[in-house]
Amino acid sequence: MKILVINAGSSSLKYQLIDMDGEMMVAKGNCERIGIDGKFTHKTQDGRTVVREVSMPDHTAAFEQVKNALTEGEGKVVDSLSEVSAIGHRIVQGGSKFDRSVLVTPQVIEDIAGYAALAPLHNKAHVQGINAAIAAFGPDVPQVVVFDTAFHQTMPPIAYLWGLPYEYYEKYGIRRYGFHGTSHRYVTARCLELLGKKTGEPSRIITCHLGNGSSLAAVKDGRVIDTTMGLTPLDGFMMGTRSGAVDPSAVTFLMEKEHLSPSQMDELLNKKSGMLGISGISSDDRDVAAAVEQGNERAKLAWNMRTYQITKYIGGPKKNIWFIAALGGLDAIVFTAGIGENQEHLRSELLHNLEYLGVQVDEEKNLVHGVEREITTPDSTVRGFVIPTNEELVIARDTKALVEQM
Numbered sequence: 001m002k003i004l005v006i007n008a009g010s011s012s013l014k015y016q017l018i019d020m021d022g023e024m025m026v027a028k029g030n031c032e033r034i035g036i037d038g039k040f041t042h043k044t045q046d047g048r049t050v051v052r053e054v055s056m057p058d059h060t061a062a063f064e065q066v067k068n069a070l071t072e073g074e075g076k077v078v079d080s081l082s083e084v085s086a087i088g089h090r091i092v093q094g095g096s097k098f099d100r101s102v103l104v105t106p107q108v109i110e111d112i113a114g115y116a117a118l119a120p121l122h123n124k125a126h127v128q129g130i131n132a133a134i135a136a137f138g139p140d141v142p143q144v145v146v147f148d149t150a151f152h153q154t155m156p157p158i159a160y161l162w163g164l165p166y167e168y169y170e171k172y173g174i175r176r177y178g179f180h181g182t183s184h185r186y187v188t189a190r191c192l193e194l195l196g197k198k199t200g201e202p203s204r205i206i207t208c209h210l211g212n213g214s215s216l217a218a219v220k221d222g223r224v225i226d227t228t229m230g231l232t233p234l235d236g237f238m239m240g241t242r243s244g245a246v247d248p249s250a251v252t253f254l255m256e257k258e259h260l261s262p263s264q265m266d267e268l269l270n271k272k273s274g275m276l277g278i279s280g281i282s283s284d285d286r287d288v289a290a291a292v293e294q295g296n297e298r299a300k301l302a303w304n305m306r307t308y309q310i311t312k313y314i315g316g317p318k319k320n321i322w323f324i325a326a327l328g329g330l331d332a333i334v335f336t337a338g339i340g341e342n343q344e345h346l347r348s349e350l351l352h353n354l355e356y357l358g359v360q361v362d363e364e365k366n367l368v369h370g371v372e373r374e375i376t377t378p379d380s381t382v383r384g385f386v387i388p389t390n391e392e393l394v395i396a397r398d399t400k401a402l403v404e405q406m
């Protein structure tokens with residue numbers, strides 16, 4: 001069975017074709033700048049690459065490029081589209097309704113569109129992607145949606161509600177939803193395997209998805225009990241361009257002093273803050289790290305602020321034991337995503353900050369980029385792992401499972 005995994009953005013469409021017999025990637029690619037000037041990239045597992053500038057006025061046109069690349073020319077990997085058994089879609093926001101992946105129906109599409117107010121840049125694009133896939137592959141090819149928020153739906157109300165009047169939760173769904181759930185789910189499952197545990201058996205894990213957008217999840221017995229992101233992916237600790245948690249009064253103060261509209265304030269918090277805003281250099285972790293090495297004080301401040309904030313959420317030595325206290329202790333910590341898998345200096349600093357728990361880093365093992373490895377010593381009281389995430393495989397597995405139940 002071959003599954004086509006889709007991640008549709010407002011002006012992009014990323015895809016990956018996975019052969020589920022061996023869970024191997026067959027081809028992957030990206031349709032960029034949809035509705036603008038258009039760039040299409042297609043890569044096969046055996047190293048062939050197709051790159052072309054092409055007009056893609058909408059997602060339907062983008063799917064035509066995907067279809068053609070899969071079945072024709074230099075990047076051909078299947079003889080016909082009939083070899084694609086099903087399509088799985090990544091969906092950012094599933095609200096409180098979706099706590100698991102589901103088959104696409106007209107009602108499901110309507111529900112996803114209904115949550116667009118909570119993720120306007122994402123859910124509208126997801127609906128466009130689903131409709132374009134139906135147009136391109138026909139209504140008989142099963143489609144499945146996998147929600148970033150679903151894995152976090154096991155959080156209790158004490159974790160997902162804020163101290164706002166309860167009526168706004170009832171009226172608008174104002175609550176903590178959490179994001180990167182598909183990634184947190186994948187690395188949690190793998191970590192449980194490494195610990196010799198199953199979901200439901202006693203375990204206390206903190207998963208750290210660290211990239212340009214970042215979040216932590218506190219996972220007890222295989223189920224999320226808390227996470228750092230909130231109503232949107234803005235909450236938590238500072239990221240590439242996102243501020244992370246800020247005193248709400250600072251927001252209204254700035255809006256008044258700088259005469260900012262809600263949309264301008266949103267742009268400031270989401271696109272001009274974080275590592276970029278503090279360092280004044282870049283949102284890219286590599287650029288900031290290089291500037292730190294060169295002695296740039298603001299880059300150093302940005303780096304240290306982020307490290308401190310992540311440590312605080314995990315459970316810092318100065319009694320700010322947030323997630324560790326919520327879990328009642330800690331058995332393992334996992335690092336994943338672009339920065340988590342590749343930035344050994346950040347991992348080392350974070351684990352050294354947990355030495356008060358008896359954590360001991362193996363600095364030699366920690367010199368790892370993008371491959372799975374345990375990075376703590378045998379006598380460390382908490383086990384530390386680098387586990388590369390694979391969100392596409394999670395989507396493909398869920399899609400296969402639901403299609404086989406039809």
